[in-house]
Amino acid sequence: MFNKKSDNSGVPNENKKNTWLEIKKNKANYLLIAPYMILFLIFTVVPVVASMLLSFTYFNMLQWPEWRGWLNYQRLFLQDDIFLIGLKNTLMFAFILGPISYVCCFFFAWLVNELPPKIRAFMTLLFYAPSMCGSVFTIWLYIFSGDAHGLINSYLMELGWIKSPIQWFTNTGYNVKVCIVIQLWLSLGTSFLSFIAGFQTLDKTYFEAGAIDGVKNRFQELIFITVPSMRPQMMFGAVMQIASSFGIGPVLRRLGGFPSTDYSLNTIETHIYDYGSTRYEMGYASAVAFVLCIMMIVTRNLMARLIRVND
Amino acid sequence: MTKEATIISADNKEILPGALPEELREYTKPKKLRVKKKRVNRSIYGDFFVIFFLVLMALFMGLPLYYSIINAFKPINELFIFPPRFYVVQPTMSNFTLVMDLAQNLWVPFSRYLFNSIFVSVTVTIAHVILASMAAYPLEKAKFPGSKGLFSLVQLTLLFTGGTMAIPQYVVMACLGLVNTYWALILPSIGGSLGLFLMKQFMAGIPNSMLEAAKIDGANEFTIFWKLVMPNVKPAWLTLSIFAFQAIWNATGSNFIYSEELKMLPTALNQIYAADAGTGVGNVARQGAAAAVALILMIPPIILFIATQSNVIETMAFSGMKD
Numbered sequence: 001m002f003n004k005k006s007d008n009s010g011v012p013n014e015n016k017k018n019t020w021l022e023i024k025k026n027k028a029n030y031l032l033i034a035p036y037m038i039l040f041l042i043f044t045v046v047p048v049v050a051s052m053l054l055s056f057t058y059f060n061m062l063q064w065p066e067w068r069g070w071l072n073y074q075r076l077f078l079q080d081d082i083f084l085i086g087l088k089n090t091l092m093f094a095f096i097l098g099p100i101s102y103v104c105c106f107f108f109a110w111l112v113n114e115l116p117p118k119i120r121a122f123m124t125l126l127f128y129a130p131s132m133c134g135s136v137f138t139i140w141l142y143i144f145s146g147d148a149h150g151l152i153n154s155y156l157m158e159l160g161w162i163k164s165p166i167q168w169f170t171n172t173g174y175n176v177k178v179c180i181v182i183q184l185w186l187s188l189g190t191s192f193l194s195f196i197a198g199f200q201t202l203d204k205t206y207f208e209a210g211a212i213d214g215v216k217n218r219f220q221e222l223i224f225i226t227v228p229s230m231r232p233q234m235m236f237g238a239v240m241q242i243a244s245s246f247g248i249g250p251v252l253r254r255l256g257g258f259p260s261t262d263y264s265l266n267t268i269e270t271h272i273y274d275y276g277s278t279r280y281e282m283g284y285a286s287a288v289a290f291v292l293c294i295m296m297i298v299t300r301n302l303m304a305r306l307i308r309v310n311d
Numbered sequence: 312m313t314k315e316a317t318i319i320s321a322d323n324k325e326i327l328p329g330a331l332p333e334e335l336r337e338y339t340k341p342k343k344l345r346v347k348k349k350r351v352n353r354s355i356y357g358d359f360f361v362i363f364f365l366v367l368m369a370l371f372m373g374l375p376l377y378y379s380i381i382n383a384f385k386p387i388n389e390l391f392i393f394p395p396r397f398y399v400v401q402p403t404m405s406n407f408t409l410v411m412d413l414a415q416n417l418w419v420p421f422s423r424y425l426f427n428s429i430f431v432s433v434t435v436t437i438a439h440v441i442l443a444s445m446a447a448y449p450l451e452k453a454k455f456p457g458s459k460g461l462f463s464l465v466q467l468t469l470l471f472t473g474g475t476m477a478i479p480q481y482v483v484m485a486c487l488g489l490v491n492t493y494w495a496l497i498l499p500s501i502g503g504s505l506g507l508f509l510m511k512q513f514m515a516g517i518p519n520s521m522l523e524a525a526k527i528d529g530a531n532e533f534t535i536f537w538k539l540v541m542p543n544v545k546p547a548w549l550t551l552s553i554f555a556f557q558a559i560w561n562a563t564g565s566n567f568i569y570s571e572e573l574k575m576l577p578t579a580l581n582q583i584y585a586a587d588a589g590t591g592v593g594n595v596a597r598q599g600a601a602a603a604v605a606l607i608l609m610i611p612p613i614i615l616f617i618a619t620q621s622n623v624i625e626t627m628a629f630s631g632m633k634d
Contacts, residue, residue, distance in 0.1 A: 026456075028532040029449035036446035037461065039502030042483060050479035051471075061478065108368055114353075114361050121620045123365060125613070127372055132557060132616065133609040139379035149391060151378070185375065188533075189553060192408050194509060197546035201516055218357050232512035239469060239508065247472045264539045272474045286475040296470040 012255035048150060055286035065283060072287035083261045083288065086271040090246060090292075092265065094181060094299075098245035101187030105237060110222065124196055131189035137251060140182045144168035169256045172264045179252055179265060186251065189244070191237035200231035202226065231307055238303040246296045249273065268292045362443065383407070383603045406603035410580070419571045427561065428576035429611075431493055435500040436556040440548050443506030448536045450507070451514040462511065465504045477566055484567055495567035496575075500559050506551050513547035514540060549619040557612045565605060580604045 023030070055072055057065035076083055114121045130136060143151045146167040153165040168178050202225075207215075208226045227234070249269025256265040258273075268288060276285035382390065384402040414421045449455070450462050480499070481490070489495045517540060525535050541548065563578045581604070 022456050025478045026449075026453065029453050029455050029458075032449050032532060032536065033461070036442040036502060036507065039442070039498055040446075040465070040468075040504065040507070041502075042487075043480070043499035044504060045464060046483055047476040047479035048471050050482070051475045054475070054479070059478075108365075111361050111365050114358075115365075121617070123369065124620055125616060126369055126376070128494045128616070129376055129609075130372065132612050133561070133605055136376070136379055136605045136609065138605070139375050139382070142382065143375060143378065170629065179569055180343065188372070190505075193550050193553065196548075197550040198513070200546040201513060201544065216353060229332075229516070232515040236509055236512040239466060241507075243472075243505070246439040246470075262521055269474075276474045276477070282475060282478055289472055293467070293471045297467065300470065302510050 008210055024211050051286045051291055054283050055290045059281075059283040059286075061280050061282055068283065072284050073291075075284070076287055076291065082263060082266065083268070083271055084120040084266045086266045089263075089265065090178075090248065090267040090269070093180070093183070093248045094242075095208065097183050097187065098241055099250070101184060101245070102191065102238065102241045104184070105188055105192040105241070106195055106234070109116045109192050109199060110226070111197040112196060114218075124193070128193055130186050137182060137186055138254065140178075140185070141169075141255065144178055146170065154249045170261045172261050175256050175264060179255055182255060183248065183251065187244075190240045194240075195230070195238055198230050199226070202229055235304060238307060239300055242296050242299050242303065246292060246299070342448075368550055370415055380604060383606050384480055388474070406600050407607070409600055410603050410607065417573075419579075421579075423572055424574060424579040426574045427493075427573060431496050431575065432556055432611075435559045436552050438497075438501045439503060439506050439555045440552050442501060443551070444510045444541060444544075445536060447507050447510035447514055448540050449532070451511045452517075452519070462507075465507050468504045469508060481566060488566055491569050491573065493573065496559070496562065498566045500555070500562070503555070503558070505554060507556075510544065510547055511550050513544045517543050517557070528609055533589045545622075549622055553612070553616055556615050560612055561608075580608060 031212060054065060056068055056070070057074075058068050059065040069191050110129070112120055115123060145151070145153065146165060146169065148154060148165045150165065150168075152168070153162070156162045157165065170176050206225050206229065207221060208253060215224060215278060245307060247269050249267045250273075252260070252265040252267065253270060253273070258270065260266060269292070270293070272285050272288045274285075275281045275288065319395065381397075381399055383406050384399050384404070386401055386403045386405060389400060411421075417424075450458050484490050484495050489498065521539065522535055525539055530538070561577055562575065563581075564575060565578060568574060
């Protein structure tokens with residue numbers, strides 16, 4: 001899916017000429033994409049490519065990067081036990097949270113869309129609000145606070161179910177589960193809102209035509225009309241969901257501390273943060289980031305096949 | 312065309328079981344028709360199912376939000392009451408005044424941070440929405456050398472997790488002399504990959520026949536984009552403006568901006584809060600101030616959200632046009 005178009009490698013001269021004619025013919029299109037593409041290439045593509053190149057070096061941010069070849073990758077898979085824990089945790093979170101929150105985003109966007117406009121706007125705000133502000137999830141630190149004043153602890157103690165407060169974020173028996181709940185709370189984000197917008201652009205005449213053609217209820221409508229016409233938006237949602245569920249980490253660090261107990265909340269993203277921002281081994285951190293990126297691309301291509309978009 | 316089709320569906324007996332003739336007459340009036348019966352194929356059981364799930368989810372989503380709002384208004388003695396209360400006895404603004412008082416003592420006037428944030432956020436949002444849509448249109452609707460490769464690049468960069476990009480990004484900024492200017496925040500955000508991807512996916516729904524018709528009528532690419540494509544994907548770019556605004560509003564830009572006068576509001580407020588809170592994650596004592604900061608920072612995105620969501624109305628311009 002990510003094969004870059006190689007314009008003239010091994011192509012006869014005639015085709016080269018054709019390419020040039022094509023470019024000339026599409027002058028207007030190039031003009032339209034130019035302002036955005038210039039900024040995109042300079043500020044996004046160049047750093048990403050540079051970071052990928054850095055992954056083959058030893059770079060401590062003070063000295064000039066030193067070429068290392070595949071050494072970083074060797075170390076990553078053969079010697080770094082904590083990376084393997086991170087890999088395991090990331091896959092666990094990604095495969096539990098990813099599908100659940102993707103389905104939730106679509107399902108609740110669909111449900112909300114059934115409501116009359118004003119209630120719909122309110123519900124959208126309610127569902128989207130947790131993702132809207134960067135730090136509002138810290139309320140969960142209070143709800144699951146480890147001392148007796150924490151909300152859950154105090155109620156459980158009053159009910160007499162527990163005698164002493166539970167350390168929700170440091171006890172390895174609970175912290176993963178608690179964090180999954182909190183991440184689910186945060187999951188109705190970008191994909192959810194773009195699905196809501198997607199439902200609004202659906203052509204209403206399709207539903208009327210469907211009703212005449214024998215669509216009996218809203219579930220049939222969903223399967224036969226809504227989902228097929230939402231494919232591009234579903235692909236967008238899938239990519240965003242992959243990015244957020246494989247890139248899980250910053251919220252876990254804020255909740256469970258860094259490093260977390262027995263590395264139980266250590267993900268690949270945390271590993272990148274660890275090496276990039278605390279140990280200043282940028283080369284190694286880049287290698288980890290590259291591996292994570294490849295995992296996401298593979299998942300993305302699987303999703304593209306599942307949703308049946310061809311791009 | 313649409314009106315006729317709706318009346319036909321209103322006549323369908325499966326949709327209105329046991330409907331009285333008077334009611335049916337009501338449905339044939341065009342005005343009420345749009346308000347009352349919007350869509351076909353809806354049953355009472357289905358409505359119950361919808362409401363049940365929505366209420367369940369609303370409770371899960373809403374209760375923590377309710378708590379964070381309530382906590383911002385709790386005086387310190389109520390924060391420590393055991394067991395914690397679901398309501399406030401003596402609501403107080405002290406958490407807000409505390410944050411505001413601390414903000415008054417800052418080296419740079421508070422209004423400067425506010426200006427920085429609003430200036431940068433508004434510029435980025437408008438420019439990103441327009442430029443990304445402009446680029447998305449040809450990438451979706453035309454095929455030209457490099458178009459596929461560029462779009463693949465956009466998706467690839469979306470899947471690359473930040474962190475390690477900070478150093479190369481800094482080098483790029485330094486080479487262009489952008490470090491410690493507003494541009495260091497503005498330019499990279501305008502070239503973000505999310506907007507292009509979102510707009511391209513939504514533009515896929517526009518029928519090609521409509522664009523061809525416009526071309527035959529003599530419209531140039533830019534006119535088609537501005538007058539035809541953009542109105543038809545209005546929900547998409549209104550939603551994108553939320554994403555863009557929210558991302559830049561919450562951005563700290565601490566890697567590129569050192570001058571206190573150029574810092575953004577969230578950075579400033581978090582500085583106050585962090586300096587005052589000391590250490591300790593999940594510290595109950597500072598929950599009030601933290602909640603107040605979170606609430607203050609949520610106001611502008613929420614205003615934008617309400618303004619745009621109330622405008623995300625159904626765009627049906629290409630209704631009835633089939634490919």
